[in-house]
Amino acid sequence: MLTWHIETKVLSLRYTWKISRNAADSKINLFVRVSDQQFLGIGEAAPNVRYHETPELLLQQFQNLLRNGLAYIRSISELETLLKLYPVANSLRFAVESAYVHFICWQQQLTVSQFLKLPQPETVPTIFSLPIMAPELIGDFIKVNNLTRFSPLKVKVNQTDALVLVQAVAAVTVSPIIIDGNEAWTNPDELLVFLRELNGLPILFIEQPLPASQLEAYQYLKKQSPYPIFADESVTNEPDFEKLRAQFHGINMKLMKAGGYLNGLRILQETRAYGLQPMIGCMVETSLGIWSAMQLCSGIHYADLDGFLILKEEPFGMVKEEDGQLILNK
Structure with missing residues (x-):
């Protein structure tokens, strides 16, 4: 019999994290622990309000798993069966599955990359994301935080100030720029006007500018962008x-949305099989979540794993960053 435990932790941020749909000065993440009194595994959940996930919901769902036999699972396949019978939010599913995988790996003296049958990257270059802010503040923000060490840089934008925000970044760095709209636009033709105004700027790609529900608009956009x-x-x-390959050129897979290592790996494999560029991203997470994502980074085009770098206090110390490179702490 295994002992399972969950706890919440308030993560204060170094600055206001603002995207097109919301802003926050702190995040509440949850941490799942599983132990047999000798070996321990820990997994992280970063609830996403975009998908109606809340800490309260995840706590309720975790208790339901406990009531229905979580303590008695003996294998990954048994855990997968339980999670199919009693579905939970994807971020909690990742926390539970990753905690169990980490437990198994410690017990069997395996690395997570060995468990997943993947090469383990020692270092991963990460994209760094800038939150939405007043355009006149961007130059100082990049300088004070020494963000020129990262390449590419990602700029979170809203529809109103998108052009001046991107221009402000391009004025102070030679880094390629990724523009992340977080579904800020609703009209693809208005979006195309903006994209054409970017001519001459070092734009790498555009991430999710329209709502996910606008399937036909994305098909049109892919042809015109x-x-x-x-x-x-x-x-x-x-x-x-x-559907995705008719709408997009690349896929940003996040473990908190995939719901586990195994499904995240499947999504990356299918991304490649469909001729799309694979990318790994994150939520605002501790180095535990980032360390987990790094296990899947072999052969990835782009890694956007900066979520732990905006925390005031990072509790695990499992990853360090040097000159824009993420390094796994042993």
């Missing part, structure tokens, strides 16, 4: 790749 379009909010735990 001067830049590649990557999916984020359009991809959760069961992506429809036939």
